[in-house]
Structure formats: structure tokens, C-alpha cells
Amino acid sequence: MNTQQKAAYVFAQAVCALAEIEGMKAENRQREYCGNAMAYADSDFLAVIEKYGIHHNAVCGLFNS
Numbered sequence: 451m452n453t454q455q456k457a458a459y460v461f462a463q464a465v466c467a468l469a470e471i472e473g474m475k476a477e478n479r480q481r482e483y484c485g486n487a488m489a490y491a492d493s494d495f496l497a498v499i500e501k502y503g504i505h506h507n508a509v510c511g512l513f514n515s
Contacts, residue, residue: 456512460504467502471495 451459476488481489499505502514 451515452481460509460512463504467498467504470498470501490506 474495477489481487503509
């Protein structure tokens, strides 16, 4: 992969992560509205970063490979 392809890949992964996080937030809001316990905690949101490989070390590793 060239540098532009790597950047596009990271951007695409970030968009996927954002879509998932927005769904998680919506579910939490819905549960809050209904008076139920939250479905997702802070750790679940942080896990999305790892899932999509968009944390600092992963991105640096991709561009340094």
C-alpha cells in the first residue's frame, strides 16, 4: 500500500468506528429514555478503537511499515 492508500484505509476504519459508536450512543439514549440500564460503558467505547485498529500505535505502525 502506498501512503495515500494507507491514509484512505485509516479514514475508512475511522468512519466505520464512528458509525458503530453512534449506534452505541443511540442505544444508550434509548435505554436512558426508557429508564433502563445503559447497554454500553466507557470501556465498550474504547474497545471500538482497538477493534478497528485506529489507535496511535496501530496507525503509526501502518505508516512505518
